[in-house]
Amino acid sequence: MPDTDMNTSDLIVIGAGPGGYEIAARQAAEGRAVTLIERADLGGTCLNRGCIPTKCLCASASAILQAASAADFGVELGEVRPDYARAAARMRAVVAGLRDDVAAVTSKCNVVRGEARFLPDGTVAVGDEVYSAPKVLIATGSKPATLPVPGAELAITSDDFLCLDSLPQSVAVIGGGVIGLEFASIMAAFGVQVTVIEYCKEILPPFDREVAKRLRSMISRRSVKFIVGAAVTAIEEMPDGRRRVVYQGKKGPEAVEADAVLMAVGRRPVIPEGLAEAGIEVDARGRIVTDDTMQTTRPGVYAVGDCNGRMMLAHAASAQAEVALGADIRLDVIPSAVFCEPEAAMVGLTTEQAEAQGIAYKTSKAMFAANGKARAMGHADGLVKLVYDPETRRLLGCHIVGPHAADLVTEAAMAIATDSTVDTIGTTVVHGHPTLSEVVKSAARQAR
Numbered sequence: 001m002p003d004t005d006m007n008t009s010d011l012i013v014i015g016a017g018p019g020g021y022e023i024a025a026r027q028a029a030e031g032r033a034v035t036l037i038e039r040a041d042l043g044g045t046c047l048n049r050g051c052i053p054t055k056c057l058c059a060s061a062s063a064i065l066q067a068a069s070a071a072d073f074g075v076e077l078g079e080v081r082p083d084y085a086r087a088a089a090r091m092r093a094v095v096a097g098l099r100d101d102v103a104a105v106t107s108k109c110n111v112v113r114g115e116a117r118f119l120p121d122g123t124v125a126v127g128d129e130v131y132s133a134p135k136v137l138i139a140t141g142s143k144p145a146t147l148p149v150p151g152a153e154l155a156i157t158s159d160d161f162l163c164l165d166s167l168p169q170s171v172a173v174i175g176g177g178v179i180g181l182e183f184a185s186i187m188a189a190f191g192v193q194v195t196v197i198e199y200c201k202e203i204l205p206p207f208d209r210e211v212a213k214r215l216r217s218m219i220s221r222r223s224v225k226f227i228v229g230a231a232v233t234a235i236e237e238m239p240d241g242r243r244r245v246v247y248q249g250k251k252g253p254e255a256v257e258a259d260a261v262l263m264a265v266g267r268r269p270v271i272p273e274g275l276a277e278a279g280i281e282v283d284a285r286g287r288i289v290t291d292d293t294m295q296t297t298r299p300g301v302y303a304v305g306d307c308n309g310r311m312m313l314a315h316a317a318s319a320q321a322e323v324a325l326g327a328d329i330r331l332d333v334i335p336s337a338v339f340c341e342p343e344a345a346m347v348g349l350t351t352e353q354a355e356a357q358g359i360a361y362k363t364s365k366a367m368f369a370a371n372g373k374a375r376a377m378g379h380a381d382g383l384v385k386l387v388y389d390p391e392t393r394r395l396l397g398c399h400i401v402g403p404h405a406a407d408l409v410t411e412a413a414m415a416i417a418t419d420s421t422v423d424t425i426g427t428t429v430v431h432g433h434p435t436l437s438e439v440v441k442s443a444a445r446q447a448r
C-alpha cells in the first residue's frame, strides 16, 4: 500500500539534470518537502553526457596543444604523445566525483529512482507509487537527434562518443554546431583527421557570421576540414567497414570517407508519458508548450530546460527553473559558448538579428592581437565585437572569438541585463591590467 504522507510533498521535480536538481536542492534546503524523480544518473545530460565530460576532454585537448608549443615558452618536453584512454579515464573520474556532489546536495530531497509518468489527474506515478504536490516541475531534458537519411544508424552520437576508450583515425562529423565543433576540436588535438560537414553556408548558425567565419578559419589551421552548404543524403558502410558520408555539394553528389561518423545535428526533447491525458500540450516538434513563467497548459505544472526547447543550455535550464519558482531573471539575456580551441561566445543580439527585427545598431571591435595578456599567453588571435544602439548607446550584443571567450562574455551579459551602455564598459568601469577583459573595454571605447 502506498504511504500517502510519504508521497505528498510541496514540489515534485522530474529529472535530475541542471533544470531539476539545483532547484530541488535549493527548495529542500529552504525547508520544503521535495520529491526528485530520476530514472538514470543524477546530474542529467549536462554532468554525464554533456557539458562536463566534453569540458574534461577540451581540457585534455588544450593540454596537448600547450605541450606541443611548450618549447616556445622555454620548456623542452620532448615528444608529445596524446593518450586518449587516460583522458577518457580522467573524464570519468571527474564526472563520478561531481555526481557524488549532486547526491550530497540533493540529500534533503526524497530522491525516487525510476521513470515518472503523468496520470490524468495531474499526479505523478513511478511504478505503482503515486506522488502529488501543488507544484510539479518537468525537467526531462533531451536526446541526440538524427538525420532521416539511409544509413543514419551507422553513425555514432555524442552519447556513444563519450563511451569510447580509443579514437578512430578519421571521423566525419555531421553538423558544424556547438557540439560538432567541440568534438572536432578535441579529436584534432588527439591527431584524428576530422572533416566537418555543415548544411548551412557557415558553421555555428546562431552565432555572429564574422565570428563564425573566423572561428572556422582558426580551427581549419589545426587540420580540421570543413565542408559547408552540404546536405547529407546517406551514410554507407564500405566493404572494409569504413563509412562513406554522401552529400549534395555545390557541384552535385560528393562523399567523405572516414573510419567513423559522428552525428551532431541537434537534440530532441524527452517528455514523460501521459502528458496529453493530463492536459499538458506538446508542440509539433515535441517541445512542451510553456508560457513566460514556464507554466505548461496545466496550471501548477511547469516545464524547464531542454524539454521545452527554448534554449538547450544547462544554465538556461537552471535559470528557467528559478523563474518557475518565482525568481525575477532576464531569460532574454543568456550567454552561449562553444568551448573549442579557441573559444567563441555570444550574448544578446547579432547584427543579423538586429537587421531582421528592424533594430537600429552600430558595431565596434577590438582585436586580441593588441592585448598584452593575450600576447603573453601566446593566444593573440581573435576579436571582440559589440553591437549597440546608436541613440542610447545601450549594449545590445557581444560576440567573441578568442582565448577565454566564454568567461569574458559574462561582463557583456551583465551590461545588457542591467541596460548599461558601451560607455559603462569603456569608461566608467576600470579593467585590470594586463587582463583579457581589456579587449572588451577596447571594443567599447571604439564605439563612436
Ligand code: FAD
Pocket (backbone or CB within 6 Å): 014, 015, 016, 017, 018, 019, 020, 037, 038, 039, 040, 041, 042, 043, 044, 045, 046, 047, 049, 050, 051, 052, 054, 114, 115, 116, 117, 139, 140, 141, 142, 158, 179, 270, 271, 272, 273, 304, 305, 306, 307, 311, 312, 313, 314, 315, 316, 317, 339
Ligand atoms: P538533462 O540534463 O537532460 O536532464 C534530464 C534528466 O531527466 C535526465 O537525467 C533523465 O534521465 C531524466 N528523465 C527524463 N525522463 C524522465 C522520466 N520520465 N522520469 C524520470 N527521469 C527522467 N550546455 C551548456 O550550457 N554548456 C555546455 O558546455 C554544454 N555542452 C554540451 C555538450 C554535449 C555533448 C551535450 C549533449 C550537451 C551540452 N550542453 C551544454 C547542453 C546541456 O547538457 C543541456 O542543455 C542540459 O543538460 C539540459 O538540462 P535539463 O535539466 O533540461 O536536462
